Amino acid sequence: MKNIIKLLIITIFFFSSVNLYSAEKVEYLKTDWSFKGLFGKFDRSSLQRGYQVYTEVCASCHSMKYVSYRNLGEKGGPEFSEEAVKAIAASFEVNDGPNADGEMFTRPGKLSDKFVMPYENVKAAQAANGGAYPPDMSVLVKARGGGVDYIYSLLQGYEDAPSGMILDEGVHYNKYMYGNKIKMSAPLSEGIVEYGDGTEATVEQMSKDVTTFLMWTAEPHLESRHQMGFKAIVYLIILTILVYFSMKRIWSSIETEV
Amino acid sequence: MSEKKTNRRDFLFTATYAVGAVGVGATVWPMIDQMNPDASVKALASTEVDVSSVAPGKTITVLWRGKPVFIRRRTQEEITDAKSVKMEELKDPEKDEDRAKNPEWLVMLGVCTHLGCVPLNDKGDYNGWFCPCHGSHYDISGRIRKGPAPTNMEIPKYEFVNANTIKIG
Amino acid sequence: MSDHEYTPKSKFGKWFNDRLPLLSLASHLTDYPTPKNLNYWWTFGGILTFCLITQIVTGLTLAMHYIAHADMAFESVEHIMRDVNYGWLIRYIHANGASMFFLAVYIHIFRSLFYGSYKSPREIIWIIGIIIYLLMMAAAFMGYVLPWGQMSFWGATVITNLFSAIPLVGEGIVTWLWGGYSVDNPTLTRFFTLHYLIPFLILGLVVLHIWALHVPGNNNPIGIDIKKPSKDTVPFHPYIVIKDGFALLMFMIVFAFFVFYAPNILGHADNYIEANPLVTPAHIVPEWYLLPFYAILRSVPDKLLGVIAMLSAILILAALPWLDTSKIRSAVFRPLYKQFYWILVADVLILGYVGAMPAEGLYLLIARVATAYYFLHFLIVLPVLGFKERTLPIPLSITEPVLGGSTNIAMAKNRESLHK
Helix, strand or coil: CHHHHHHHHHHHHHHHHCCCCCCCCCCCCCCCCCCCCCCCCCCHHHHHHHHHHHHHHHCCCCCCCCCEHHHHHCCCCCCCCHHHHHHHHHCCEEEECCCCCCCCEEEECCCCCECCCCCCCHHHHHHHCCCCCCCCCCCHHHHCCCHHHHHHHHHHCECCCCCCCCCCCCCEEECCCCCCEECCCCCCCCCCCCCCCCCCCCHHHHHHHHHHHHHHHHCCCHHHHHHHHHHHHHHHHHHHHHHHHHHHHHHCCCCCCC | CCHHHHHHHHHHHHHHHHHHHHHHHHHHHHHHHCCCCCHHHHHCCCEEEECCCCCCCCEEEEEECCEEEEEEECCHHHHHHHHCCCHHHCCCCCCHHHHCCCCCEEEEECCCCCCCCCCEEEECCCCEEEECCCCEEECCCCCEEECCCCCCCCCCCEEEEECCEEEEC | CCCCCCCCCCHHHHHHHHHCCHHHHHHHHHHCEEECCCCHHHHHHHHHHHHHHHHHHHHHHHHCCCCCCCCCHHHHHHHHHHCCCCHHHHHHHHHHHHHHHHHHHHHHHHHHHHHCCCCCCCHHHHHHHHHHHHHHHHHHHHHHHCCCEHHHHHHHHHHHHHHHHCCCCHHHHHHHHHCCCCCCHHHHHHHHHHHHHHHHHHHHHHHHHHHHHHCCCCCCCCCCCCCCCCCCEEEHHHHHHHHHHHHHHHHHHHHHHHHHHCCCCCCCHHHHCECCCCCCCCCCCCCHHHHHHHHHHHHCCCHHHHHHHHHHHHHHHHHHHHHCCCCCCCHHHCHHHHHHHHHHHHHHHHHHHHHHCCCCHHHHHHHHHHHHHHHHHHHHHHHHHHHHCCCCCCCCCCHHHHHCCCCCHHHHHCHHHHCC
16 A cells, blocks of 8 residues: 555656646746636637637638638537528638639639638748748647647737847747747737627737637537536446446455455 | 345346446447548538530539439420320339429439449430440430339439529438 | 366257357356455456457547548548547547556556566466567557657657667668658558557457466465465456456546546647658657657667667566566565565656656766666566565465455464464
């Protein structure tokens, strides 16, 4: 028993002291995320505002190639109405073809289409952005160790460089970016988006909304996962209790400690 | 062992088995359901076709759910022929107006109901389609007239969303 | 193995069993006499079987949707996560299942180390176990490459490059492994094939592992031999089945927590970035269960020697039944060995920790000390202890000390007085 405690202490020390894949020791900005925790759910209106920020600010450079327009209307996401989603899809021109003449053509988007990319390919994106590739945002939140806190902080983390730091042309200082240097200029400014629901578009609000949206694009089934998880664990606990008592009953006739 | 003790023990074991079985079922279902059409496949369940360039007497073939769909713009003569066939002559009796709501347009799955080959257009003894695999002849309404196919070519769900566009599925 | 004659009850059963004795096998497995003093550390064999089946079933269903091509792999995994019915669930079960599999196997191995389960006459069971463990690592390594993220690609590059350390033929072997001049599509497709194959090899070895076990029967916490038939054993069904079932359910609760509430915590964020041969991640790290070996590899400054050290760290386990010279099996009665055992446990955890850190400064020093100690334990401590250690007297049978409520050493010592 003593040794098990020793082992547990070692393990707890191990897991708590090491953030296995940590970046620098920068404290990220904190906010309440409605989707965290056992019963976490997305704030539907935040998702819709976040989509607006993505479309109006980020989508000119950042693709989101694994998300389909129909996802915008599905359960667990922004849940736009079907007409709204159809209209959103139709507002984009999608490559298609070849037609009967063998030519490629463009047509308005459909529900089944994936989000149209701002650039044809990675190289075009780099060329248009000073050699830096604006990363695809479909799973960006999962692709960064700091997750939503990191993205949320980075969007608000543009500051003047500390004295003495020389920045190359086109490079900006960001307090939370890994290495502090980032080629993207501050994308958000007060009022850059006019929210459809009248919410004030502060940088903090937009950061929170777009990050929430990005959490959904990375994990569209998050709500199902949480709901199913709760049921699964409750079920397992019930079955464990039943099996425990069955075990006690079966072993009751054996002269030994189980 | 007293009656009461046995009953309680039986209940415990029965309850455990029952609860366990629920879990097994809940676990097995996703493994089976993952083979069902996924969301991206279901999103392509409908196809819209622009038929503005189809001249009377011409047939186009489009792909819908991975299968060919024949869309024929029938001439007046063809329509009259289709409607004049007597039900007794048909292996699979079906009225033309039940197959083509708008008689000018015949929209049907271009899959022979015998063993699944794609019949050839404007061929066969009934001025319709002919399946080269085993010699089934279809008329200008897509109905089986001669040969081994048991039923008429299937009419999918479709509608005209506007004068030039048919939405299939 | 068949100590008793089993006669099937039905005529069909008899007819079938005469031709293929499956019913006799089932009867043997059901009646198999198991020591009644087994504690919960013995439930991990059953848990491991569950893990293997889980990985095979989820792997099979994933393989119905996954595309093993460099241009489509990452996207196909996203397709599974987003569009396939319950795809996200199956994927997370499979990914976290690998971690749970290794968690269970380490507990299982360390149980054997503590209770001397590797000692005669169970050496072959132990060696088959080592082979299973090696195959698990190979399967896990290749499985991790399949999503074709940054860690997939660069982990594959680093580990396959290790083979170039072999003199003369090293470079040729690496090219042969890659199927090209770098990790690329040919590497991915063959890794997928092998990843699919290995679990079935493991399955076969598990059958041999259990078969070899059933010859002498299970070891037990006090490490004494049990002569069969014995009142110190219980039939496997229902006693051990229900106990293994209970332990398995507890294990599944932990598993469910990871799958449903922290599905990415054991992974690496960089693997959600598509593989890029032109950009190396800042810190290349394998999955947690390979970290101790990664630490050993990096602690040796020479490339070839580092590889040899890493492999030796695993292969030395195969020699364990002969390195440990003690006649006493269980650490319960080996107070000195017990201390060294816990030091080894700490050593392995430390190796795991430094394996995740950059290989420089204090971390590197610790890794070197821990690596040296690891080999010291097996090569020096164990052989010497067997001769030098004063062990405690072991009981005659299981029932004696256990009736007192535990493996009570005092009772064991006084057993002569108890028996007049």
